[in-house]
Amino acid sequence: TRQLKSWERQQLIPELAEYRFWDLLALKQIARLRGENAHPRRIRQAIEALREHARRSPEPVEDVRLYKDGRRVRIQIGKQKMEPASGQLVFNFSEGEISKLLHLPRAEAQGQELRERLRNKLEADRWFDRGLDLERTGGPYERIVEAYRTAAELDPSSAGALVNLGTVYFNARAWLEAETYYKKALAVDPEYPLAHFNLGNLHDERGDIVNALRHYEEALRLQPGYADAHYNLALLQQGQHDFMSAVGHWKAYLKLDGRSAWAEIARRELAKLEAQTVLRGSRPMGSQLYVVKRENG
Numbered sequence: 001t002r003q004l005k006s007w008e009r010q011q012l013i014p015e016l017a018e019y020r021f022w023d024l025l026a027l028k029q030i031a032r033l034r035g036e037n038a039h040p041r042r043i044r045q046a047i048e049a050l051r052e053h054a055r056r057s058p059e060p061v062e063d064v065r066l067y068k069d070g071r072r073v074r075i076q077i078g079k080q081k082m083e084p085a086s087g088q089l090v091f092n093f094s095e096g097e098i099s100k101l102l103h104l105p106r107a108e109a110q111g112q113e114l115r116e117r118l119r120n121k122l123e124a125d126r127w128f129d130r131g132l133d134l135e136r137t138g139g140p141y142e143r144i145v146e147a148y149r150t151a152a153e154l155d156p157s158s159a160g161a162l163v164n165l166g167t168v169y170f171n172a173r174a175w176l177e178a179e180t181y182y183k184k185a186l187a188v189d190p191e192y193p194l195a196h197f198n199l200g201n202l203h204d205e206r207g208d209i210v211n212a213l214r215h216y217e218e219a220l221r222l223q224p225g226y227a228d229a230h231y232n233l234a235l236l237q238q239g240q241h242d243f244m245s246a247v248g249h250w251k252a253y254l255k256l257d258g259r260s261a262w263a264e265i266a267r268r269e270l271a272k273l274e275a276q277t278v279l280r281g282s283r284p285m286g287s288q289l290y291v292v293k294r295e296n297g
Contacts, residue, residue, distance in 0.1 A: 124155035
């Protein structure tokens with residue numbers, strides 16, 4: 001029971017009164033991943049990608065497997081893999097199968113165009129992984145940009161590469177370039193919560209509160225359990241003196257993430273607001289220092 005409560009707090013599983021067969025299979029996979037020391041955040045990212053895929057898919061999601069690959073958590077749906085960061089299905093062929101497919105006659109491989117798309121997609125995935133590795137190891141800025149830009153050029157449908165490229169520019173405070181790539185990601189996938197969240201961060205940095213609120217709220221519409229969006233919305237609404245809305249988002253955030261260092265900030269701000277709104281009524285707050293949560297990639 002304690003383990004289930006812990007996983008519920010980490011948003012790895014929903015709160016359920018009864019567990020069906022498929023729920024038990026999910027619990028078994030989570031237990032195995034935690035036994036292999038997979039990070040809860042990576043497990044949660046994979047589960048959220050699966051939930052989003054299930055919401056969009058006309059067919060029920062079955063034959064699903066989560067497995068640890070290095071420090072990452074991978075998703076297997078039937079014979080296809082899914083990239084947790086972008087929610088996109090990717091090719092799943094061995095090197096030998098790829099080689100044979102690329103050298104099949106035109107009729108059997110469905111023509112040169114199909115072979116070219118396959119080459120580009122495979123190469124784009126390699127460049128995307130290279131960008132992730134460079135970011136993780138603190139690689140040069142120019143090489144990170146080159147990796148994600150090449151991935152996006154080879155596979156224009158890669159919303160994940162476009163968002164990560166936008167975030168590289170965001171961290172370099174190149175606002176115009178960051179906005180361009182975030183919007184390109186939304187053109188590819190209009191319902192990509194991370195793209196909306198990052199655009200909210202961008203508008204917040206620029207002082208465009210109206211558009212920041214709009215994109216954070218859109219991210220929450222697409223992914224109601226998006227803890228970081230609740231956090232940043234609470235800060236923005238608190239700064240706009242919309243105290244009751246801010247209280248609601250602080251409470252929602254703490255339900256989703258009640259044990260991190262960010263949760264301590266959330267509790268402190270919530271206590272201030274409750275003291276003002278409940279005991280003394282709403283009134284403007286004095287100058288305070290706020291820390292806004294950001295998310296890479």
